[in-house]
Each structure stands twice: as C-alpha cells, then as structure tokens.
Amino acid sequence: xxxxxFRMAMHSLKRNKALTGLMVLAIAMGIGASMTTLTxxxxxxxxxxxGRSGSLYxxxxxxxxxxxxxxxxxxxxxxxxxxxxxxxxxxxxTRQALMTGGMVPLQPAQSSxxxxxxxxxxxSADFFPMFEVPFQxxxxxxxxxxxxxxxxxxxxxxxxxxxxxGQNSVGKxxxxxxxxFRIIGVLGAWHPQxxxxxxxxxxxxxxxDVFIPLSASRDQHMDHAGETDCWGNGGGDNNTLEHAPxxxxxxxxxxxxxxxxxxxxxxxxxxxxxxxxxxxxxxPPNVRLRNVMQWLDYQQVVPSDTxxxxxxxxxxxxxxxxxxxxxxxxxxxxxxxxxxVRRALGASQRALxxxxxxxxxxxxxxxxxxxxxxxxxxxxxxxxxxxxYAKLAHMDTRMLLATFGLAVCASLLAGLLPAxxxxxxAPALQLKAN
Amino acid sequence: xxxxxxxxxMRHHKAGTILIAFQIALTLAIVCNALFIxxxxxxxxxxxxxxxxxxxFAIDNQWADSASVQNVGAQIxxxxxxxxxxxxxxxxxxxxxxxxxxxxxxxxxxxxxxQVHRTSDSAIFFTDDHTLxxxxxxxxxxxxxxxxxxxxxxxxxxxxxxxxxISKDLAKKTFPDGHAVGKPLYVNSDASPSVVVGVTDTxxxxxxxxxxxxxxxxxxxxxxxxxxxxxxxxxxxxxxxxQAAMRDAKRALVTQSRMRIIDPKDGVRTFAQVRAKAYERxxxxxxxxxxxxxxxxxxxAAGIVGLTSFWVGQRxxxxxIRRALGATRADIxSxxxxxxxxxxxxxxxxxxxxxxxxxxxxxxxxxxxxxxGLYVLIAAAILLLLGQGAVLAPALRASRVSPxxxxxxx
Numbered sequence: 001x002x003x004x005x006f007r008m009a010m011h012s013l014k015r016n017k018a019l020t021g022l023m024v025l026a027i028a029m030g031i032g033a034s035m036t037t038l039t040x041x042x043x044x045x046x047x048x049x050x051g052r053s054g055s056l057y058x059x060x061x062x063x064x065x066x067x068x069x070x071x072x073x074x075x076x077x078x079x080x081x082x083x084x085x086x087x088x089x090x091x092x093x094t095r096q097a098l099m100t101g102g103m104v105p106l107q108p109a110q111s112s113x114x115x116x117x118x119x120x121x122x123x124s125a126d127f128f129p130m131f132e133v134p135f136q137x138x139x140x141x142x143x144x145x146x147x148x149x150x151x152x153x154x155x156x157x158x159x160x161x162x163x164x165x166g167q168n169s170v171g172k173x174x175x176x177x178x179x180x181f182r183i184i185g186v187l188g189a190w191h192p193q194x195x196x197x198x199x200x201x202x203x204x205x206x207x208x209d210v211f212i213p214l215s216a217s218r219d220q221h222m223d224h225a226g227e228t229d230c231w232g233n234g235g236g237d238n239n240t241l242e243h244a245p246x247x248x249x250x251x252x253x254x255x256x257x258x259x260x261x262x263x264x265x266x267x268x269x270x271x272x273x274x275x276x277x278x279x280x281x282x283x284p285p286n287v288r289l290r291n292v293m294q295w296l297d298y299q300q301v302v303p304s305d306t307x308x309x310x311x312x313x314x315x316x317x318x319x320x321x322x323x324x325x326x327x328x329x330x331x332x333x334x335x336x337x338x339x340x341v342r343r344a345l346g347a348s349q350r351a352l353x354x355x356x357x358x359x360x361x362x363x364x365x366x367x368x369x370x371x372x373x374x375x376x377x378x379x380x381x382x383x384x385x386x387x388x389y390a391k392l393a394h395m396d397t398r399m400l401l402a403t404f405g406l407a408v409c410a411s412l413l414a415g416l417l418p419a420x421x422x423x424x425x426a427p428a429l430q431l432k433a434n
Numbered sequence: 435x436x437x438x439x440x441x442x443x444m445r446h447h448k449a450g451t452i453l454i455a456f457q458i459a460l461t462l463a464i465v466c467n468a469l470f471i472x473x474x475x476x477x478x479x480x481x482x483x484x485x486x487x488x489x490x491f492a493i494d495n496q497w498a499d500s501a502s503v504q505n506v507g508a509q510i511x512x513x514x515x516x517x518x519x520x521x522x523x524x525x526x527x528x529x530x531x532x533x534x535x536x537x538x539x540x541x542x543x544x545x546x547x548x549q550v551h552r553t554s555d556s557a558i559f560f561t562d563d564h565t566l567x568x569x570x571x572x573x574x575x576x577x578x579x580x581x582x583x584x585x586x587x588x589x590x591x592x593x594x595x596x597x598x599x600i601s602k603d604l605a606k607k608t609f610p611d612g613h614a615v616g617k618p619l620y621v622n623s624d625a626s627p628s629v630v631v632g633v634t635d636t637x638x639x640x641x642x643x644x645x646x647x648x649x650x651x652x653x654x655x656x657x658x659x660x661x662x663x664x665x666x667x668x669x670x671x672x673x674x675x676x677q678a679a680m681r682d683a684k685r686a687l688v689t690q691s692r693m694r695i696i697d698p699k700d701g702v703r704t705f706a707q708v709r710a711k712a713y714e715r716x717x718x719x720x721x722x723x724x725x726x727x728x729x730x731x732x733x734x735a736a737g738i739v740g741l742t743s744f745w746v747g748q749r750x751x752x753x754x755i756r757r758a759l760g761a762t763r764a765d766i767x768s769x770x771x772x773x774x775x776x777x778x779x780x781x782x783x784x785x786x787x788x789x790x791x792x793x794x795x796x797x798x799x800x801x802x803x804x805x806x807g808l809y810v811l812i813a814a815a816i817l818l819l820l821g822q823g824a825v826l827a828p829a830l831r832a833s834r835v836s837p838x839x840x841x842x843x844x
Binding site for chain 2: 019022026029033067068103105114115116117177178223232303304305307308309312313315316318319320322323325326327329330331333334385386387417421
C-alpha cells in the first residue's frame with residue numbers, strides 16, 4: 001500500500017516540476033540555515049567535561065574598595081594573589097587549583113625551529129587530577145614541586161609532536177625564557193571546549209602547550225597574560241602583582257556533594273567577614289560559587305550574535321514552511337477534480353489523506369536531504385571565518401539525526417492542513433463542477 | 435474599484451489568502467529587524483577612528499628576555515631613531531596600545547580623588563612628541579608633548595603622570611564648559627592629579643566591544659615609554675610605500691637587536707588589517723542578515739507567484755465570462771493587482787505589529803536599540819512592491835485570457 005502511495009506521490013510531484021522544485025528548495029534552505037546555526041550553538045554551548053562539570057566550582061569573593069559599589073554588584077571574576085594563595089592553602093575542598101595564563105618564549109634545542117611563544121598555563125598540582133587530564137607519558141607534578149618552585153614542565157601532545165616527533169620526551173630539557181625546565185609529563189588528547197578553566201585567552205582557544213607550576217613561574221618572572229583588574233592605587237606591574245590590589249588569578253575547586261558546596265560557600269563568606277573586620281576588604285561579604293556550566297553562562301562565552309543567528313534561522317524556516325503550506329495547498333486544490341473522481345470510485349477519505357501526506361512527506365525528505373548538504377556547506381563556510389570557534393563547527397550524529405527529524409516533521413506539518421482540506425472534498429460536488 | 439467582488443472571491447479561498455498574508459507578515463517582521471541590525475552594525479563599522487589610516491601599520495614587538503624589561507627604555511629610543519631614519523618611513527612612535535586594537539590598558543578617570551562613580555573608563559596610550567604626527571591626529575587645543583617629557587615609565591611607580599593630552603570626547607565629558615587645558619584630572623593616582631596640556635581631535639580608544647560604547651572615544655595620552663614585555667611600534671609609511679616600509683622596519687628592528695620576537699604571522703599588521711579584525715563579527719553579522727533578507731524576499735515572491743498562478747488557472751472560466759461581458763484587459767489586470775495589494779496590506783499591518791514585538795523582545799534579550807519607524811516603513815514598502823511585482827506575471831497571463839474561454843467547458 002505504501003509503495004502504491006509513493007508511486008502516486010511521485011507521479012503527482014513530477015506533473016508540476018517547477019512548483020515541486022520550489023517547495024523542495026524552500027524546505028531545504030530553511031532546514032540548511034536552521035541546522036547550521038543550531039549546530040554552531042550546540043558546539044559552543046557544550047559541556048567541556050561531561051559528567052564532571054557539576055562538581056567543579058569557581059569561587060568568587062569581593063576584595064575591592066567602595067568605588068562603584070552598589071547593591072547586587074557582582075564580585076570580580078578573578079582572585080588576587082593573597083586571597084588565591086589563602087584559599088589554595090586552606091584546602092577546604094576535595095581538590096583545588098590556582099592558575100593564570102601567559103605566553104612564554106620557548107627556545108627549541110633544534111636550530112631548525114625558530115624560537116616562538118608558547119601558550120602557557122601556570123597552575124598548581126591539583127589541576128591535573130581535578131580535571132582528569134590524560135597523560136601519554138610521565139605524570140603531573142605534586143605539591144612538593146609547587147612548594148619548592150621546581151622548574152618542571154608538562155607539555156601538550158601537540159608540542160611533543162612538534163619538538164620531539166611524538167617520542168617520549170620525559171626527562172628532557174625545555175628552555176623557557178632562557179631557563180631550563182625538566183619535562184615530567186606529556187599530555188594525551190585533551191581538548192575541553194569551551195576552554196572553561198581560563199576564558200581570558202579566548203573562550204574557544206586552543207589548549208596550552210606548556211604547564212608550569214605557578215610558584216616557579218612567579219620565581220622566574222614569567223609574564224602573565226590575560227586580564228588584570230586593579231583598584232585604588234593599584235598598578236598591574238608583573239613583578240609586584242603579589243602585593244598589588246589587583247585580581248588576575250583563576251581558582252577552581254572540586255566539591256563532591258551539595259552539602260560540601262554549601263559548606264564551601266559558608267567558608268568564603270566567613271573568610272570575607274574576617275577580612276572585612278581586619279579592614280582589608282572594604283565591602284561587606286559578597287561571594288559566588290558557580291559550577292562549570294553556570295560559570296560559562298555567567299561569562300556569556302556563547303556570543304549573543306550566535307543566539308541571534310539561531311532565532312533568525314528559525315524565523316527563516318518558519319517563512320519557508322508557511323510558503324510550502326501555501327504552495328502545497330494550491331497544488332492539492334488544483335487537482336481537486338481528480339480527488340473527487342477517486343473518491344467517487346471508492347477511495348476512502350483516509351486513503352486520500354494518506355496519499356496526500358505521502359506526497360508532502362516526500363517533499364520534506366528530499367528537502368531535508370538537500371538541507372543537510374546545505375548545512376554541511378554552511379558549516380564549512382563558518383569554518384572559513386576568522387573567529388576562534390570556527391574550527392569547532394562540525395556536525396555530530398545527534399545533530400545529523402535532528403536535521404532529518406526536523407525536515408520530516410516540518411514537511412508533514414506543512415502537508416497536514418492542505419491534505420486535510422483537500423480530502424474533505426465532497427465527491428459529488430467536484431464531479432458536478434466538472 | 436471593485437473591492438466587494440474581490441472580498442467575495444477571497445471567501446472562496448480563505449486558507450490561501452491567510453497563508454500569503456501570514457507569510458508577508460513574517461517576512462516583513464524578519465526583514466525590517468534584519469535591516470535595522472545591518473544599519474546598526476554598519477554605523478559601528480563606519481564610525482571614524484580619528485586616525486589617518488592609510489599608510490599606517492603597527493609592529494608587535496616582544497622582548498625576548500622579559501626578566502630585564504626594566505632596561506628596555508634605551509633600546510626603544512634606539513629603535514625609534516632607526517625607524518625614523520628609514521627612507522620609506524615618515525614617522526613612528528612606541529606605545530602599549532593604539533585605537534581599534536581591541537585589548538589594552540584602561541583606567542577610570544575622575545575629577546576628584548574621592549569620587550565614587552567613574553566619569554569615564556578611558557584608554558591609556560603611552561606616547562611621545564611624534565605620536566600625533568604619526569597617527570595624523572590634530573591637536574585642537576593646548577600643546578603637544580616635548581621630546582624631553584617622554585620618560586621611561588614603569589607600572590610600579592604610582593606617582594601621577596604630570597602632563598597628559600586627552601581626546602575631544604573625554605574633554606567634553608570631564609569639562610563641559612570647553613576649557614580642559616590646564617585643568618587637573620585623576621587618571622592613575624589618588625594622591626596627585628595629572629594636568630591636561632592638550633586636547634586632540636576625535637580619537638577612538640582601543641575598545642571596540644559594543645558594551646563599552648559610551649567610552650569608545652575616551653583616550654588619555656601619556657608621555658613616556660612603558661617598560662613591559664611587549665612594545666608596539668606604530669609607523670607611518672611615506673605615501674605609496676607601505677609594503678616597502680613594513681619590510682624595512684622589521685629588518686631595521688632585527689638589525690638593532692635580535693633579542694626580540696615579532697610573530698611572523700601577525701606581528702606586523704597594516705591598520706586596514708587592524709580595522710578588519712576589530713570589526714570582523716560586525717561584518718559577518720551584517721552580511722548574514724543581508725543574505726537572509728534577500729533569500730527570504732525571493733522565497734516570499736516565489737510563493738506569491740505560485741499561489742496567484744494557481745488562482746488564475748482556477749478562474750480562467752470566470753475571467754472569460756467577465757471578458758465576454760465587456761471587461762477590458764486592464765480591468766482583469768487591476769483586479770489581480772488590487773487583490774494582491776489588499777492581501778499584502780493586511781500582511782503588512784500584522785507584520786508591523788510582529789516586527790515591533792520581535793524588536794521589543796530583542797531589546798530585552800540582546801540589549802538591542804529600539805527599532806526606528808523608518809525601517810518598518812522601508813520594509814513595508816519593499817514587501818508591497820515585491821507583492822505587486824510578483825503578481826504581475828500571473829495577472830498579465832490572466833488578462834490575456836480570451837473571452838472565448840467562457841464558452842468552453844472547464
């Protein structure tokens with residue numbers, strides 16, 4: 001029966017190629033535009049650490065002076081050295097890591113490679129176990145190396161490929177800013193997107209190539225890059241950042257349960273009260289404790305233009321659908337006479353309805369398939385853009401299935417009203433009119 | 435005109451009429467918001483930086499030994515002397531940042547040290563006596579810096595910078611009475627103010643984000659060479675010698691000292707590249723909105739053609755009868771044009787309401803400005819004309835229906 005319906009549909013569609021082509025094209029363009037923008041949004045708003053991000057939190061406290069103070073003002077996005085070190089040493093969470101980014105001049109041993117700047121993350125020991133960073137060779141440093149300002153470095157798989165041809169480079173020396181650092185670990189494939197733990201080097205930036213103990217980076221006067229916010233008479237000079245009234249460090253903690261998180265928040269409030277009483281914090285306690293997804297949301301890492309584009313594309317799809325409903329309706333009604341004959345010859349209303357729906361379903365399926373190609377083309381175009389998230393714009397299986405689902409639903413929806421209208425025709429009336 | 439018979443005829447194909455009107459309404463709502471977004475982005479991109487951008491380029495120069503940046507002052511001076519002596523170079527200066535760069539140093543500017551709310555969040559540009567000539571920015575009041583005023587400046591020193599030049603917009607904000615020269619401003623220190631010695635013509639800050647637009651033209655020029663890991667050279671090439679100057683300047687710097695890193699990919703950028711980078715998202719968005727609008731209008735036009743063609747085909751017999759009874763071709767043509775204008779008019783009215791609704795939602799959701807009535811009118815006119823244009827071909831076909839059709843069976 002279905003194959004008969006299908007043949008009927010094909011016959012009817014072939015009869016008016018221009019109209020059929022227009023309907024297919026409209027659906028294809030609507031689907032293509034929607035799926036391109038939805039896929040970009042889907043990749044950009046993804047969870048960087050699925051299954052783990054709920055237990056990772058970003059504590060914020062407010063150490064600033066009263067300038068620009070008001071109710072409901074958000075605390076700064078980063079921590080000062082004094083507060084960061086205190087929270088790190090307090091060890092009130094299961095794990096905690098303090099970090100900031102930088103660009104480090106790297107002098108390769110081979111003369112064939114020019115010196116270049118490597119993107120660096122200066123952090124503390126818990127960073128690796130807390131984010132479950134995979135290692136290819138060697139391992140991370142521990143708190144002993146943090147304390148002794150050891151000149152050790154963990155490098156990315158990418159850098160290891162570039163400098164050591166992918167061989168085990170643990171134990172070798174890497175010259176960073178004129179100083180020898182010992183390689184103790186090489187990371188495996190690790191590409192959390194968005195780059196959630198450090199959004200100041202670009203929300204969708206590549207991962208760092210070198211990881212150095214924060215203590216050693218300060219010891220070696222390595223430049224810190226990213227944002228430095230100062231208040232009062234603060235200056236952002238790199239060498240005095242430890243004492244300056246400036247925030248420039250990111251701090252992450254791991255808290256297993258909601259109770260732990262609540263306790264940690266109390267701890268932050270308590271610490272703020274203490275500092276306020278001591279006169280160091282001028283503002284009353286003002287703390288936040290956001291988990292990964294809340295933090296990404298607060299930082300608005302997904303550009304608002306991307307959201308706007310999704311709405312635009314959905315509006316576009318809507319117009320395409322209305323257009324298809326109109327055309328489908330006119331097509332069905334044009335052949336009302338035939339439908340009347342078929343009804344008179346004994347076809348039930350349900351059979352007619354099914355046949356007409358089949359026709360619109362075919363249009364939707366073909367439109368969806370072309371729409372998928374258009375979406376792939378659209379994503380390719382997005383990848384040619386100079387933005388930092390461009391390279392992420394790829395379609396995954398989930399979005400692929402969603403595309404097809406959307407196409408079929410859309411065209412069935414578009415076929416519903418015309419099919420219902422057309423099959424309600426009274427056979428006698430149609431025959432008489434003829 | 436024959437409005438009543440049209441209304442009667444419409445009642446026979448309600449669904450089609452409503453669908454076309456609805457499609458026109460949706461298209462109108464989307465297109466006029468898209469036009470508005472395009473206009474906003476284009477305005478942003480077209481605003482002047484105040485800088486004479488042709489023949490200008492910048493070099494990002496990172497000192498290889500960042501531990502000894504406290505001593506790079508002498509090297510910067512030597513670099514500048516070498517750059518200014520090049521035949522292809524007209525002038526040059528060293529700085530931390532420049533207009534449209536996107537990143538840089540900004541400070542709250544205050545009129546009194548105890549002021550709680552900021553007057554402005556201004557860009558801080560380190561400069562010397564060659565800066566205004568290099569950028570091609572005019573001084574509208576006061577004097578330029580002298581070469582002896584450009585000292586080495588460390589972020590560590592908290593002493594106020596004694597003299598500053600400010601941009602026109604900042605001067606207007608801080609001293610609305612129009613006399614900024616000689617007045618004190620608290621820029622980097624609460625202890626003592628800096629004195630304004632000059633006011634430049636329009637000068638854009640490094641910030642291009644849309645959320646700091648109120649401060650986009652607030653800049654403070656500080657005389658001095660900032661001692662930090664990265665020093666940027668802004669260089670004006672002699673007219674027509676931009677490419678040569680870019681090559682010469684890089685070579686001259688490396689000859690001066692090899693202890694520096696200039697990124698081979700984007701270490702040397704023309705100002706045109708800086709501008710393109712600063713506004714890449716706006717260009718992209720405006721382009722996308724434009725394409726979507728055009729495609730949307732095309733689809734709507736195709737829809738109108740399709741549906742009207744169907745109606746014409748359906749009514750050949752009635753048209754034939756009307757022709758046989760004495761209606762002229764012009765009568766038939768105007769019948770379909772009027773019908774389309776009525777449907778289009780309904781669609782446009784609903785569309786305007788929808789457009790205003792969408793805009794209101796975007797104002798809340800995306801911090802967009804309120805839609806100006808002009809765009810609604812432009813989009814409404816476009817859609818009405820588009821409808822008339824789309825209906826013309828099927829209507830002409832209808833007008834050519836011969837009166838003989840009345841006698842034929844359908």
